[in-house]
Amino acid sequence: MEAVTAETATDVFETHRPVLLGVAYRMLGRVADAEDVVQEAWLRWSGADRGDVREPRGYLVRITTRLAVERLRRIKARGETYVGPWLPEPYVTDFCDTEPDGAERAVLADTVSLAVLVLLETLSPLERAVFVLREAFGFPYADIAAVLDRGEAAVRRLAGRARRHVEEGRPRYEADPAERRDLTERFLAAATDGDLEGLMALLAPDVRLVGDSGGKSRAPLRVLRTADKVGRFLAGAARKGVPDFSVRFLELNGGPAVVLVLPGGKPDTVLQIDVADGRVQAVYVIRNPDKLRSLAVG
Template structure:
């Protein structure tokens, strides 16, 4: 009888956890910027959840969200030193957009996709962990301030201040203008052609004066800049130089739907992903470029379809 009861309890835990898994992964991925780390957090969260009798859990959704958020905060503390020692800029791990499709209505999906863009995730990394948690839980996941306060073991007043500070900072550092996915794709394809043309004037005409280029090779990829490249001329020359000297032989270029946006995906001749390039636009020109080439971060985009 005890064995049957334990099996039933285990099945109940599994079923409940799987019900909320998409939400929990969404929280962890946005907090950490790493799908692999998010999976590790969810595994740890399940073990803790499994040890708690379901009868004592009033709201599994709130309980699990709290566990995941606190585990993410702990992970960020332990990862701080490793990221400081990382070779070159540390950029988020790209994923398929569909991996974050939580079945929301189209209007809601636009907001969700915007909050998983490489641009937004990179900006989130510049917030403190507490600011990041409060902003995401309240703004993206619609938790009330009193709920967020309970999750983070902070006062509601403190959470409101953290949110206000985070929102002001994010608003001040995001583009003034937005573009449609179709326009984003069109400019991205133009950029891809210009990068391979060798024509500096053609390429720099697409860039803002203060454009910044970040490259994440993790110390494993030749040609990856170890520091951000800033300014229209410098970025243009760098992009042309990298395209000419370090493009993999037989490389296949295309646009894939990654992190909620059209994104350049360069594949090696054998089909494996080589580089992911995401851009942020402002007024029809490219303001920021993120190139992710660290092979450890490209496993999630292997199945991406090129268009």
Template sequence: MSRSEEFEDLRPLLFSIAYRILGSVSEAEDAVQDTWLRWEASATTPDSARAYLSAAVTRISINVLNSARMRREAYVGPWFPEPLLEDPYQEPERSAELADSVSMAALLLLERLSPLERAAFVLREVFGFDFPEIASAVGRSEAACRQLAVRARRHMDEGRPRFEADGNQRDELAARFFDALADGDVNGLRELLAADVSLVGDSGGKGPQFAERIVGAHNVTRVLAALGGAFARVGGVVEPHQLNGQPGGIFRDRDGKVVNTWTLDILDGQIQTIRSVINPEKLGHVGLVADPWEVLRDAQLARKDSASSPTPDADHHLTPEPEQQEPS
């Protein structure tokens, strides 16, 4: 097998490692490309291409994350990972575990770890690398790597997200939710939401944002009914789609351009959290990106022109200007 063929065989694994460390599709793709350039230029032939390339992409990802963390500290409003349409690395016998490890909630927990802890956790707990391989990847002793992994596992266990175990039940509930959203069915929406459900978005100051984290079934239902109806009246379409291994949807304008994405945390037969990514800079890999401000203006005009809107007072939950953002 040629060197390029070996690399292509391992590309799904390399991307999946990088994405879990970085939380960014674009940065993970760049890390994989940099790994290829180093592999192509290397004159050595390692005993294990998998170990060599995994170590290389991990080191590159750690370096990128160290600089990215400073940018994220200055980020406007909540920061969410870039939505992942599909994880290219699959192990059928561990599909549920791999999907949970790439969920929005799990990736946000990983943000609490140091870059070295994050890398050690991803390599050990998600992909099952042994400690000599992890030590080579992060440049620490095996003993230090064991300590990193223990600390990381403890932090993750303390806040580990819980999801509906039955994937079919999750998908069925998500389908009912998006049908109710499209129909403006207030009662149908309310019965699917947990009492303390929260709706929160990531715009990065580059798109419309919720004026505050909206909490509670009554408040969230009111906003969903208003926005869903207005979006439909301007030709918007919600495309149910698995995102980050969990139920979600892609919102497209009348021209099919991507406006934003939603992911749904579902537990005990109810939606616990709705996370929206509307920052255009995080959506380019999903498709052509719409101007979110233009879509919002059109939707607001449509609502004002319609006497049938179920909740005419819901516009106050949206900021009219990009600088008015939800606090972190």
């Protein structure tokens, strides 16, 4: 490839922006932080001597990953406490960055799912970077070593530890998109109607509900487990009164999700489910207003 000139720098960066945002979001689990990292990568790119840059994608991924590792280390060093269960900020996914299909798209969806991102929070920044670059984007170990300025053997060890940790904790939820969408719609109808019998027909016996409010909205402060507890909570919430809202279906974090939008376009709640064997295995409820800003309408 020819060296990147000033005239083509913006176009080259915009071509790779979706990949960079995908890397940063998987590293941080926060849309705003990911966008900040990508913007900083742009500033580094625009001010760099690009005369010798022969592989802009690799160069830009290296900058973005290093910036994300630094930011993640600062976040962990602050040791902030979070009120109640934590879930990643919802992320609109369409995977247009690589135009994947089949197995590749499934891998991208899996590595951005809420369940996997929660597991990635428990990894060290370097383990997380290796996992993201290797498992989500298929980077060779030698390239990851160059990105992180580590030896290839060390990178392989980091990759092994990260993969084992994620595999040990990863729930086995598999359903085709049509089935997941159908169950999402039926679940929403039963939940908003307060239909306990309908909910119990949809929920797996060991279903769990994870509610993320950050202490800023009403949601369970502990993970609810079993169909009886989850069903009764949802039916009870409906009986207490459901505000006037419209419903948007979006693909978030690699799967169908429901966004409940208040009048004026303000998102109030994100609901997403994981499905296996025709039953709802997990329910995710995100109500922290700070995490819903990017989904605002209008």
